[in-house]
Every structure is written in structure tokens, then in C-alpha cells.
Amino acid sequence: MPGILMMNHSGPDAAAALRDGENKKRDHDGKLINGGWNDARRDTPAAGPVANGTLSKDAGPNGASMAVTAPAGPSQDQYSQLPPDIARIPTEAYNPLSTLLLRMSQECYNGLTDTLQNMADIPITQQTNGVVPNGLGSHNTANSQENAKANMQKKLLLMKFAQDQRAKFIKLLVLTEWGKKAAVDVSKLIDLYAWTKEQSAHMEAADYALESIRIHANDIKENNPDITTALEILSTGKASWMPSLDYIPPDPISSEQALKLLRYMNTSLSIRLNLHETLPRHLRNWRIQSGRATFIIDNELEFDVISFVEDTSDQWFFIDLRLLFSPAPTITVGSRFFIHLKDQADFHLREKGLSGLFDFLHNFVLTHKITVLRSQALGLVRSGWAGSLKVEPVHRELVVQYWTNRPGKKNWIEIGISNNKPKNGKVSWRGPPIPSLTARWFREGKEVKNANLSLDWKKLSMEQILKHIIARHTGDILRSTQESLTSKIAVHARLSETEPTDCTLEVNLGTQSNAMTLSVEPVTGSYILQPATALSARAEFSINQGREPAQIGNILTQTLAQTLWNLVQRSAQQLGWQPVARQSLNLQMVKAALKMDILQCALYWPRGWSPSWAFATVIDSSGESWWVLEIGATGNTIEYAEQIKLDRPGSSSLAINRDTLASLERVAIQLLSFRVTARQLEKEKKSCTLRYEFGQTRPSAELQQIARRWVLYLQTPDLLVTKPAEQPWLEPNIAITCEGLRAHGQNVWHIAAGRMVKAVAADMHKLMAASPQSSFSFSEDGRFRILLSTPFGQDILGELRARLRDVNRLRSFATTLQKRQMRLGSSSLQRVQFQYGPSPHTAAVNFSTEKEITVELSSNNPHYRVHKLLTEIANDRMPSLSTIDPSDASGLDRLCTTLILTRSLLKVLHEIEIRTPGNVRNPAIHVHSIFKYRLTYENPVCTFDIRLQPKDDKVYWLIEDDFRTRPMDMRPTPERGQGHRRLDSLMAKLKDLFSSKGEGWFGTRSGLVAELDGVPDALRRLDEVVLGCKMEGGYQAPPPLEQVAPSGNHGPPNGVQQVNQQARMLHQQQLQQQQGRPQQQAQPGHGQIRKQPQQNQRPQTQPNGRHLSASQQGRGGRPGQSNQDVIEID
Structure with missing residues (x-):
């Protein structure tokens, strides 16, 4: 229930006072009835003196009237004639304003707490104590600048919080002011809405009660009683005019006797049917069970008959009938229809036997099927097929016309009963034929011969029959349209025999996205073109004017060509491509350069391209094609043109969108990049090979190879400088692929792929598995890939040679570490970190510069004291160092x-x-x-x-x-x-x-x-x-030794x-x-x-081995x- 804000919190009646306001009830003379302007509530002691039920406008504080006389008020009869007041919504049902204020305050407090916490999380650099040189205080240091940024962030957080909360409280203020002014009107509107909902509920309850009374009254309805007979029987116990039958009830039969009797009856029926009855071929399907014989006619019915005596000349009696199609009614034994049907069936059994009963029931079922289909057709006319179907009443036949609003001749279907007699009147050895349901199809006023309509007569559905006929009709139209189109246009017809909505004709010109689907609306028969665009809407309107299939094909071709042009233009604009001015390169110049019959063409300069190259889109009758053009220095000549060949599975083309054009741009960049690299190799008098990279379309018995992209193959000896005695670590060829421009369009990505020899691949795989690289990948079989970035329009030879040198240096150093059982921590092409020793210490070697190797050690590493010496050793700048290990080659x-x-x-x-x-x-x-x-x-x-x-x-x-x-x-x-x-x-x-x-x-x-x-x-x-x-207390040197003067006695030295x-x-x-x-x-x-x-210990040997x-x-x-x-x- 909607509510309003109550602004008066002085008492429980404040809301009611505002709600009542001055709009009191008046009588037909316009006088107030429920009190004057300032009357108090009548159920409170605050009410003042009332004159004739009306309080004077000039009443004093004590209730005394200030007027001379009061106008005469309405009488009690007038009050009784008025309707009761509308029930008011109590004040407790409204949400008080205080609750909203409390919630807003709590939300504001929570937001302030979060803001302060976020401000505290911003780090501040601690200031150093003391005075810095030149008399500058700590506030002028670099730390102060960082703290100023942090303080600014804190202020921004606090100001944003204050601004958001201010906006919320302003909205609350506006809502409060509006509540003061609109409280009365909104309150009355809420009361009125509640009253109308209550009255609506009462009316629905009354309708439900009346319906329940009517339903229950049928159960207690009785026929007119026979009062005379009832009085006689109630008084005397019998009526003289009612005869007494005096039947002797039979003895009850036991279960064993009943089973024996049923078995006897089954035997008698079997003997009679096998020996004494001549059954036609359509009654050969029968069974005996529970004392009755059941005959089954597929998809139609099964009926039960019985014979009460053993005499084979006695007639059969009808027992039951069951219909074997749907929808079909259930025939209840004992119903009025069953009694009438039994009488007719027994009559035919008595007159014509089982064959007569079959003819009677068979014709009855066929007629009933037509009736069911007619009722279904009428139901379709009243539902979703309204205005497009017409059902004509014909005796024992059904005629349904479809597509009544379609221009041209009529189309209809006839369903009736055929006797199936041959035209020559001869009877087959199998016996006379039996009638059956048949259907004839008339399309555009002519009967379709040999239509072979396979209709389902077991599950009767007029809608399914219509869908089948319309699907056949739609398929013929689409097939004729397909034949009228040229062979260069890709056409795919999808037809269905049962669902007309599945019958479509997809016409494609060029790319797969430039396709139109032609279909026929099943109900109205109108043509539909999809997707729905402005062009397709005009074409659809033109086709629905009764066009022939040949005209429809021409309209589709023109629409597809225009759509393809619009797709290319839209995608190029989204990519930001600049079109080449038509004044410099017109259509005739492009035709002469490409030697093609061009319908439309467009030349663009993609982002990052130089004016000497252009990307061209050419549209002809076979679709679109893409070209790379080299423009002359004057800008009005084409010096070189090369088509970008797209070998797609099934000759399909790419969809025209931003991604496709971007991919085609990358392919064009591949051509440009490889051309530049090939020219540089020619200058160096070195060879290269440009090939297609082929891929398999899908796993199948016949593998179809298609070209994916171009690959430039280079010779490894042309890229690496090796020593004479050094064994090669790469295979002879390296494949280069271009991956397009980088994000900012300044550099071009390339990937160099090669393979290492088996002796090096295993160690390199372990190294790369431990430390994967972002610009270098390696597989277990020795294959590697290097990501290269070169400026647009420049060759890749310098960058490739530098990266291969880094890989070689990383490989050799990793082999050195493995040989000395040092553990590799992390590695890249520029830096290798490893650990050595039992309690491992960490060191790193940096190859970031080409000529200098830097050894990185932490200050806690024991080798840090010889850091410079280790760097000199790594760079081979210590020739005086003795060689301890003869295998040390670097x-x-x-x-x-x-x-x-x-x-x-x-x-x-x-x-x-x-x-x-x-x-x-x-x-x-x-x-x-x-x-x-x-x-x-x-x-x-x-x-x-x-x-x-x-x-x-x-x-x-x-x-x-x-x-x-x-x-x-x-x-x-x-x-x-x-x-x-x-x-x-x-x-x-x-x-x-x-x-x-x-x-x-x-x-x-x-x-x-x-x-x-x-x-x-x-x-x-x-x-x-x-x-x-x-x-202790410091070192005190002992007294020096005394010098002994030389003498003649040469004794032993001291x-x-x-x-x-x-x-x-x-x-x-x-x-x-x-x-x-x-x-x-x-x-x-x-x-x-x-x-x-x-x-390790040689206690009896000198260090020199003696x-x-x-x-x-x-x-x-x-x-x-x-x-x-x-x-x-x-």
C-alpha cells in the first residue's frame, strides 16, 4: 500500500487533521454537513458548542458563538440519506518521517567512517628529523612532495563524501517540503484507492458466490414427484396398479464356473471364426479374449462382438467400440449414444453379418474424422489463422482455402471420402476396395497431380495438414526463385516437408554476413526478407506486389550489392580508415590497373600506413575482393597491385566487420613487411623464401589444405656468427611470421620460429619450463618462438639477430649451471638468476647490454666482497686469472x-x-x-x-x-x-x-x-x-728481541x-x-x-704427494x- 510522509508529530490525530482539511461533505444546497470550518472531532471533549450541528466561523476560545445567529443546519433525515464515509487508512499504517531521518543519519555516519578509513589507508612518507643543508626545512624535501599528493587525495575523498551526502539531504529536504504541501491530497487519494480495491474484491466475491449457487443447485435438482403413487406406497406399502414380476433370482456363479464359462465361450468363438465364417481381408486381424471376439482396423477402430449360443447360424451381437485415432471421444457403455449405436450395429449384424457391421462402422469413423478436421479448421479460423483461412461447408467433404489475402489465384485443399474403385470397373482378386480418406491440393487454381501428400490420418491435426501443404507450396516458390539467380551468387535453399517456417532461401553475395534470407509467412503467404533493414524493407514491399520468381531474383541481387557496399563503408569508418580521394584515383584507373569489370571500389589508408600504399576493396558480380596497391609519388598512378587471396573452406569468404578488415590489414602488413625484408636480403646478397602456411579445415577422410598466412624462411647461417669449432645449435631454417601492428600503430609484431638440435633441446626445455618467458616460448621437441618488434616499414634482420644472440647466451649459461649442479631460479633472455651452495646463495647474471655482462649479488651474499672481481671474470677481462678447470671456455x-x-x-x-x-x-x-x-x-x-x-x-x-x-x-x-x-x-x-x-x-x-x-x-x-x-684493555706489544753480536763461534741460529x-x-x-x-x-x-x-685425509703424506x-x-x-x-x- 503506498504511503506518504506525515510531517506533524505532535499527536496521533495530526495526520487526520491535515487529511481532512477544509473539504467537508456538503448537502445538495452546498452547505457543510460534517461541521464548520474549525469544528473539532466529535469523538473528543475538545469540541466546542455547536449550533444546529455547525460551529460558527466566529466562535470564541471557549466555544461561545461570536455571530448573532447561526444558520439552520441540516436535519437528521438528511444525515441518514447520505452514504457512509469512506474508511480511512489509520495513521499507524504510514511510515513516519523520523524513520527515514534515522536511516539517512546512520548511512551518513557509516559513509563518514569508511571515508576516514580510506583516508588513513593512503600512505604518507615519514619525515626525517633535523635541518637539511642550505637552510632548507624538511617541508621542501622530496618526501614533502609525495606527502602533498597524499594529502590532496585525502581532501578529494573528504570533499566527494561531503558533496554526495549534501545531495542526499537536499533531496530529503525537497521531499519533506513536498510532503507538507501534498499530505492532504495524497492521503485522500490513498483512501480512495483502498476503497476502490475493496469494492472490486466485493464484486468478485459476489460473482463467485452466484456461480457456486448455480453449480450446487444442479446437484439438488429433482424431477417432478409422483405424489399419488408415493402416498399409496407410504400408507399401504404397495400400489395396486403396479404389477409384480415375481422373478426367481438365479443362483450365484462362482469364480471357477465363470472361468470355465469364459474358456468355453472362447473356444466356441474360435471354432466359429475359423471354420464357419468367411471374413473379408480387412477383418483378418482379430483376437479372442474374455468370451468376446475383437476385430482391429488399423488407425481407425476396434469393435467387440459376441455369440451367446453354439449355433453358427445365430447372429453376432455388438459389445463395445474403441476408436484408434486422436483426437477421439471415449464411448461410454450405457450412454445414450452407445445405446443408439448398439441398436444400429445389432441391426447390421442381423442383416449383413460382420461385413455389414464393418461397412457401417468404417463409414461412421471416416465421417467422424472429417467432422473433427472441420471443427479444427473452424478453430484455426477463430484463432491465429483468422483472415487467412476459409472453410467451405460441403457434405462429407472438407474444403479449406489458405492464403486468402495473397494476390493471384486461389489455393485450397479438399479432404473427402474416396471409394477407391478402379476406373475400368474391374474388381481385384483381393476383393472390393474399401473407402478411405483422400486429399487433393489445388495451387493457384490448378490441381497438383501426383502430389503424394503423406497425411497422418491417425493423429488428426488440421494445422499440421495445412503446414504440410504450405511447406510444399513454399518450397516450390523458393526453388523457382533459386533457378532464376545467376550461378556466381551463392544460394542455399533449406526446404522442409512439414514446417513452412523452416523453408528458407539464403542468398549470399560475397561475404557470409552479406546474406539475405527469403521466406514465406505461413499464415498470410507474404514474402519476408531477413535481416530487417531499410534496404530489405523496400525490396520486401516490391516482392509482395505479385512478382514472378525471376523478378524476385533480380531484386535480391541488387539489394545484396548495395548492402555489401554499405557494410564495407561502415566497417572502414569504425576503424578510422581514411578514404583515398576519388579525384586522384578514379574508377576507370582502378579498372585499368586490375583488369576487372568492377561494379564498385573503395581505397583506404589504414592507420599507420604511409601514403605510398593503399588498401582497396573491389566488388563485382562474384562478390568482394581485397587488394594492396602501391601508389606512385604523384598520387594518381598505381605502380603495383596484388590481390590478397583468401583460400577459405568451401570457397566461403570472411564476414565484413571491424575484425575482418583489421585481419585483412594485418595480412597486407605481412606483405609489406616481407617485401621490405626481401629487398634488404637482396642488398646483402642473401636468399629467402616466401611461402604459404597451410592448415587443415576439419578432420575428414579427404584433408583439405588451405593457406592461412605467409611465412618468410631465412637461413640460420645468415643470421648467426659462430666460431669455427663451435657446433651449430639451430637447424638451418627459421620461419618468420608477421602478426600486424602494435596497439599504437608504431611498430610491427613478428614471430620467429625455429628448432634447436636434439642435443640442446632437452636442456633448453627444462630451462623454459622452470622460467616461462613472455617473449620467448619453447616446446619439448626443440621448437621455439621469439616475439620481435620492429618499426613499420623496416626489415627485421637486426632485431632477429640480437634475439638469437640472447638465446644462445642463455642456452650456454644454462648448460654451465647444470654441469656444476647449480639450481636455476628464474631466467629470461636478458637475466638469469641461480642458486649455488648447500645453504643456497642467490646470484644473477644480466645480459641486458650487448657488450657488458653484469653480475648481481645481494649485500648479504658472502661473494659481495668480490663483486667487481666476479664481474671482470664474467666479461673475460682478467687475463691473469689462472685456469683451474680446462673445460672453462668462457x-x-x-x-x-x-x-x-x-x-x-x-x-x-x-x-x-x-x-x-x-x-x-x-x-x-x-x-x-x-x-x-x-x-x-x-x-x-x-x-x-x-x-x-x-x-x-x-x-x-x-x-x-x-x-x-x-x-x-x-x-x-x-x-x-x-x-x-x-x-x-x-x-x-x-x-x-x-x-x-x-x-x-x-x-x-x-x-x-x-x-x-x-x-x-x-x-x-x-x-x-x-x-x-x-x-684486555688493548694490545701491549712484548719487548723486542735483543740483537746478538756475531762471534767466532758459529752456533745454531736463534x-x-x-x-x-x-x-x-x-x-x-x-x-x-x-x-x-x-x-x-x-x-x-x-x-x-x-x-x-x-x-680426503693423507696423514702420512705431504701435500705434494711425497x-x-x-x-x-x-x-x-x-x-x-x-x-x-x-x-x-x-
Whole structure:
């Protein structure tokens, strides 16, 4: 129920007061009846004094009349003559304004909360404290500019919220003001609407009640009673004038007796029908069941007969009849019709036997079928076929005329009963024929001979019969129209024998979208052209003026040609193509250049095209064709023309729309791009091949190959620069396809497709599966595709060569990573990220520039301290680097080898360095080269050199004590002073350390020798030993050694001289060994360089492989325990 806003909230009667207003009821004299202008409600004590039921307009505050006399009011009789007041809608049924205000306020509050939350989500850059240089405050920094943008976004959010809420409250204010003014009128209108709905419901209830009374009255209706007989029977119990029959009731029959009797009757009927009855051929279909014989006539009826005696000369008796067609009534046994039918059937059985009964029932059924069809035809005339059908009343025949409003001669169908007697009057050996229903079809006033109308006489439907006839008629019209069209036009006729709406003639000129469908409306017979356009509407009107099929074909051809032209023009305008001026290139010039009989043509400049090329659309009698024209410099000549051939399945053409024209533009761009590339190859005196790419239309027994697009084939040796000894990794040919202009029309997309050799394809597939690329795709069989972008009108050779170089570089580096068991993280043609080591560290190699390879490492990576050195190694700019692995053929190979060899060392150095934050001097780590480092301690003062040394099939990290191995003048600065002396405790602990061994390392007289995996433990032990001698309060150097004057007694040198002497000898031997023979090479594996498996620990062997004698072995069999030991390390 609609409601209005009540503005007065002072009391429950406020709404009623506004609603009543001044519109009181008046009598026929125009006087007020329900009180004066200011009367109060009569059911409240606030009502003042009333004079004759009317309150004076001048009444005072206490109800006293201010007028001299009051007019005489109406009498009580006048009140009783008026109708009752209309029921008013109570005030509680209206929605109060306060509810709307509360909801609006709550919505405003929720919106404000969301707005504040969105403002808080906008990030603000934190300002740094302090004053920036040049006296500029923090508000002038870059952060302040970012914060200004954020503040502006917040203000915009708040202003938008305020503006939206203001608009809502303005609407609420307008609604409130309108409610104050229109409350009275709208309230009365609502009351009146409720009253009318109530009266309508009452009237419907009254109609329903009257109908129910009429229906129930039929059940209680009785015939006129026989009062005389009723009184006599009620008083005496009998009536003398009613005879007594005195029948003796038969004995009841049991179930066994009934079954026995039925079986006996079945046997008697079977004997009679098989032996004593001569049945015609149409009564040979019968069965016996339940004591009766049932004869079946297909699609018509079945009837039951019975014989009560065994005498075969006795007549048959009719029992029941069932109709076998639809729609058919159900004949109820005992009904008036059945009684009449039984009498007639028994009469024919008595006079003519079973044949007579069949003739009687058969003619009855045929007549009834015609009656059913006539009633259905009349129903069609009254329904959807009104005005287009005419049913003529003929005895035992039905004549239905269709398409009554169609110009020309009449069309009708006749349905009647035919006796089927031959024209020569001869009777067949099968017996006389039986009558049947037949139909004749007259089209345009002439009977259609040999029509072979297959009508269904079992399921009678006049509508289906008409549809069948009209479908045949429509098919003949469309077939004649198809024959009148030229052979160049594509025509497809779809005909149906049962549904006229399925009979269509589709005519196509050129593209599939430029098609028109001609059909005939089944009811009226009017021609219909689809789709409905302005052109098709004019053509349809012309065809419906009684045109012949030949004229209809000419009209369709002209309409299709005009429609095709409009489609091309509309699609070109949507794409923004600029038409070429007809003044420069007219139709005659195009005809001369193309050598065709052109009906229409259009030349365009698509977006991004230069004025020297044009895209042309040519329309002739066979449809449309597409051309690429090269225009001369003057703009009024055509120097070159090439047709875009569209080999479509079944010679079908593309639909003309934006997508089609855009696709054709891409095909044209392919031609232009390949022409430019071919010209460049000719300049370089290199060959290429332009071919069609064929595809299969559909899976079938005969494969039909069609051209999809053009493909440019290039020779791989013409694109790649390979080294003489390098094996080819690509197959000889690369296929180039053009994918059209980019979105902005500046560049052209190309795709280069090739195939890698089998030796490279497997590794490359794993690489691409782990890291798919957006511009590079790879399949398992080695095929790859590269996306290229080149400027419009330029060749693709430079871009293609650059991308192939990137792929080759990525392939070779991925092979290097796999060989060294490094895990690939992500990769692209410009960047490869990988992980190495047990606790994996991440590194990346960037190939973005052509001549520079950049190594990317995070600051937490232990190799970050040698970042620059690794970059130099990757770019082959470190010729002094010794080759450890002979298989390293490039800088990337040497980079991976270096990462493996230095991983464990740099990791432990990183741990030692970050052990105490801020402590970078105890120890201080110095990088001399990629394989040489120095540890310098300042408390206590000592230095150690760490370098990589190959030996046989392995490499070792040598940790040397500079105090022991170097002469005094060659030591590092902290220990170079004259008479420098170490702490005794440090010397003792180092001596013990250098005499011990551990997992993967062992001590020598002057240091430690560690394998790749053992160097972390060795360095940690060394660091613990040195820091264990740390002096509290700072390092205090011990007193220097005293200088001993030379004397005649040449005794043994002191300890320092002995160490210096040993260091010099060791240094000289190293130099001799390096100059005398080349360094040993080894293969890396699991952090070590190996050629063949050997034992990791060699306690009785020197690092150079020589076995120690018993005199050279100290306690425990370890080297370095004798004063005469000299450790030689190559």
C-alpha cells in the first residue's frame, strides 16, 4: 500500500487533521454537513458548542458563538440519506518521517567512517628529523612532495563524501517540503484507492458466490414427484396398479464356473471364426479374449462382438467400440449414444453379418474424422489463422482455402471420402476396395497431380495438414526463385516437408554476413526478407506486389550489392580508415590497373600506413575482393597491385566487420613487411623464401589444405656468427611470421620460429619450463618462438639477430649451471638468476647490454666482497686469472668455477666479519685477488695469508702465517718492525694448532692446509686461537728481541732466524716449481676439483704427494714435528 510522509508529530490525530482539511461533505444546497470550518472531532471533549450541528466561523476560545445567529443546519433525515464515509487508512499504517531521518543519519555516519578509513589507508612518507643543508626545512624535501599528493587525495575523498551526502539531504529536504504541501491530497487519494480495491474484491466475491449457487443447485435438482403413487406406497406399502414380476433370482456363479464359462465361450468363438465364417481381408486381424471376439482396423477402430449360443447360424451381437485415432471421444457403455449405436450395429449384424457391421462402422469413423478436421479448421479460423483461412461447408467433404489475402489465384485443399474403385470397373482378386480418406491440393487454381501428400490420418491435426501443404507450396516458390539467380551468387535453399517456417532461401553475395534470407509467412503467404533493414524493407514491399520468381531474383541481387557496399563503408569508418580521394584515383584507373569489370571500389589508408600504399576493396558480380596497391609519388598512378587471396573452406569468404578488415590489414602488413625484408636480403646478397602456411579445415577422410598466412624462411647461417669449432645449435631454417601492428600503430609484431638440435633441446626445455618467458616460448621437441618488434616499414634482420644472440647466451649459461649442479631460479633472455651452495646463495647474471655482462649479488651474499672481481671474470677481462678447470671456455664458465671454489672460504670470512657488529679491524679481511686473501689482527698483532693452491687432482686453501713464512722486510706492516716479537702465548697456541688436524684440514709447520669443505673449520679454529690470546684493555706489544753480536763461534741460529731461513727456502722452492712446470689442473665436483677419487685425509703424506720418512714424522705421525721439515707445496 503506498504511503506518504506525515510531517506533524505532535499527536496521533495530526495526520487526520491535515487529511481532512477544509473539504467537508456538503448537502445538495452546498452547505457543510460534517461541521464548520474549525469544528473539532466529535469523538473528543475538545469540541466546542455547536449550533444546529455547525460551529460558527466566529466562535470564541471557549466555544461561545461570536455571530448573532447561526444558520439552520441540516436535519437528521438528511444525515441518514447520505452514504457512509469512506474508511480511512489509520495513521499507524504510514511510515513516519523520523524513520527515514534515522536511516539517512546512520548511512551518513557509516559513509563518514569508511571515508576516514580510506583516508588513513593512503600512505604518507615519514619525515626525517633535523635541518637539511642550505637552510632548507624538511617541508621542501622530496618526501614533502609525495606527502602533498597524499594529502590532496585525502581532501578529494573528504570533499566527494561531503558533496554526495549534501545531495542526499537536499533531496530529503525537497521531499519533506513536498510532503507538507501534498499530505492532504495524497492521503485522500490513498483512501480512495483502498476503497476502490475493496469494492472490486466485493464484486468478485459476489460473482463467485452466484456461480457456486448455480453449480450446487444442479446437484439438488429433482424431477417432478409422483405424489399419488408415493402416498399409496407410504400408507399401504404397495400400489395396486403396479404389477409384480415375481422373478426367481438365479443362483450365484462362482469364480471357477465363470472361468470355465469364459474358456468355453472362447473356444466356441474360435471354432466359429475359423471354420464357419468367411471374413473379408480387412477383418483378418482379430483376437479372442474374455468370451468376446475383437476385430482391429488399423488407425481407425476396434469393435467387440459376441455369440451367446453354439449355433453358427445365430447372429453376432455388438459389445463395445474403441476408436484408434486422436483426437477421439471415449464411448461410454450405457450412454445414450452407445445405446443408439448398439441398436444400429445389432441391426447390421442381423442383416449383413460382420461385413455389414464393418461397412457401417468404417463409414461412421471416416465421417467422424472429417467432422473433427472441420471443427479444427473452424478453430484455426477463430484463432491465429483468422483472415487467412476459409472453410467451405460441403457434405462429407472438407474444403479449406489458405492464403486468402495473397494476390493471384486461389489455393485450397479438399479432404473427402474416396471409394477407391478402379476406373475400368474391374474388381481385384483381393476383393472390393474399401473407402478411405483422400486429399487433393489445388495451387493457384490448378490441381497438383501426383502430389503424394503423406497425411497422418491417425493423429488428426488440421494445422499440421495445412503446414504440410504450405511447406510444399513454399518450397516450390523458393526453388523457382533459386533457378532464376545467376550461378556466381551463392544460394542455399533449406526446404522442409512439414514446417513452412523452416523453408528458407539464403542468398549470399560475397561475404557470409552479406546474406539475405527469403521466406514465406505461413499464415498470410507474404514474402519476408531477413535481416530487417531499410534496404530489405523496400525490396520486401516490391516482392509482395505479385512478382514472378525471376523478378524476385533480380531484386535480391541488387539489394545484396548495395548492402555489401554499405557494410564495407561502415566497417572502414569504425576503424578510422581514411578514404583515398576519388579525384586522384578514379574508377576507370582502378579498372585499368586490375583488369576487372568492377561494379564498385573503395581505397583506404589504414592507420599507420604511409601514403605510398593503399588498401582497396573491389566488388563485382562474384562478390568482394581485397587488394594492396602501391601508389606512385604523384598520387594518381598505381605502380603495383596484388590481390590478397583468401583460400577459405568451401570457397566461403570472411564476414565484413571491424575484425575482418583489421585481419585483412594485418595480412597486407605481412606483405609489406616481407617485401621490405626481401629487398634488404637482396642488398646483402642473401636468399629467402616466401611461402604459404597451410592448415587443415576439419578432420575428414579427404584433408583439405588451405593457406592461412605467409611465412618468410631465412637461413640460420645468415643470421648467426659462430666460431669455427663451435657446433651449430639451430637447424638451418627459421620461419618468420608477421602478426600486424602494435596497439599504437608504431611498430610491427613478428614471430620467429625455429628448432634447436636434439642435443640442446632437452636442456633448453627444462630451462623454459622452470622460467616461462613472455617473449620467448619453447616446446619439448626443440621448437621455439621469439616475439620481435620492429618499426613499420623496416626489415627485421637486426632485431632477429640480437634475439638469437640472447638465446644462445642463455642456452650456454644454462648448460654451465647444470654441469656444476647449480639450481636455476628464474631466467629470461636478458637475466638469469641461480642458486649455488648447500645453504643456497642467490646470484644473477644480466645480459641486458650487448657488450657488458653484469653480475648481481645481494649485500648479504658472502661473494659481495668480490663483486667487481666476479664481474671482470664474467666479461673475460682478467687475463691473469689462472685456469683451474680446462673445460672453462668462457667467462661465465670461469665465473661458476670461481663461485664454487671460493664459496666455503668467503662464507666463513663473512661469518667472522659479522660476528661482532662494528668490528672491522680485529680481524681485518683484505682481498688481494679472487684466490688470495689476508687476515690481519690488531689484538694480538698477527697476519695470515690465504690462497688457493692446486695439487694433482685437487685444490687446497693454504693458510700461511706471515710471521713464519716471510722474511722480516717482506712481512705485512704490523709485523715488519725491527725486532718485532709476538706474544709467547700466541706462539704456543699457534704451534699447537699447526701441529693438529681436523676434518678436511691438517696443520703444517707454518700454517694450515685445508680442502674446500674443510677451510671453514680451519679458519674458525684459527680465529678462536688468535682471539683467545686477546689482551684486555688493548694490545701491549712484548719487548723486542735483543740483537746478538756475531762471534767466532758459529752456533745454531736463534728461533727467529731459523723461521726466517725456512720461510726463504719455502718461497724459493715455490718460485722454482711454478717456473719449472705448469700448474696442475682439476675438475670441480662437490666443492672440490677432482680428476679421480682419492682419500680426503693423507696423514702420512705431504701435500705434494711425497711420503715422509720415519725421521721426518713427529709424534703421532704428523708432519711438522721435526726441526728439519720443509713443506713443499706446488
